[in-house]
Amino acid sequence: MISLTKSTFYNDVDTAQKLSSFVLSAKQLSFGEQCNKFEEQFAQYQGRKHCVLMNSGSSANLALIQALRNIGKIKLNDTIGFSAVTWSTNVMPIIQLGLAAVPIDIELDTLNISPQTIRKVLETTSLKAIFLTHLLGFCDDLQGIRELCAQEKILLIEDTCEALGSVYHGNKLGNFGIASTFSFYVGHHLSTIEGGAVCTDDDELATMLRIVRAHGWDRNLPSAEQSAIRQQHSLNSIFESRYTFYDLGFNLRPTEITGYLGTIQLPYIHEIIQKRNQNFIRLAPAIYEQTDKYYPLHYDHIDLVSNFAIPIVCRTRKQRDLLVSACNERIEIRPIVGGNIASQPFFCKYVPEFSQSFKNSNASIIHDQGLYFGNNPLLTEIELQELHQVFAG
Ligand SMILES: Cc1ncc(COP(=O)(O)O)c(C=O)c1O
Incomplete structure (x- = not known):
């Protein structure tokens, strides 16, 4: 069986040994210096000023929407567009935090929203923000999307949980909007078992993300910012500051295990991405160009595709269903993420008006006719040949 995930970490045994020694010798396992260290390293890797580490990618999404609400960039009942094909916890925070979640259809040949599909929504609905998902390492005309958002004064935020390391026009995905989220869940590009992060260049947003991450207090802010917020609230007592809660938050903190794992997995990230990219480049032409059984996917505009799974959208x-049967007990497969999110039970329950009014015909094709298989950096030559035979033979 070719499984989606082959190991918890890259360089599994060595990492597990290092982790055991770390746990045995660590003085502190709750949020601390390892988390801070990984935040600095990941911000540098991504090319962003700030990285705020969270306990999952879902938490990163939730914290980001809450932080944007707290600093007033998004207000109650604002309308937020999202990619119709995405993950549940990309959309759920939009609904949970009192915003209108509007699906934007994707293009069949990029699996992503485009300036055209955004314009279609804008014909009937104005959008305050777009939470764009770079599905499975791909993107559409991001430059065009960015220009359209600037023109229409739409705040652009990126869910990069499936695209860490993809490069478009010389810049990593996750660097095109005000902030971007990442997942470090097992099987994603970089594993800390569970984990996630928000990256941004915006100082105010980064401070608020740290407040949102932990109870609404100032405990994990740099000292200059602690002083500023205490002064702003006329708080002169360090004792009182310990349990002063400034704004709405959660507890989404990672542990030192997350931080430590991040620091020892990050040095492998180029190797991981390179191997996955090689697998993709080897299989993609046979799947997308040499057969008419599937819809072709276009990726020439992307400098480097970094994905952890390879999608296929069948013509029927x-x-x-035939492919699903052919993979039975042979290749582990999944639907393409959440398919058409607007047809998922939770969306129909909480946003019935938009689940009916937006057609999302391409997202529906992905829902009914799509699947993905794992693109693992440890795939062997024999496994690659088997994948080729089943999907492109
Ligand atoms: C697009 C997208 N966003 C968010 C998440 C949530 O990440 P996590 O599993 O770390 O909570 C996922 C998970 O796979 C995802 O694919």
């Missing part, structure tokens, strides 16, 4: 549902 029957074809997809």
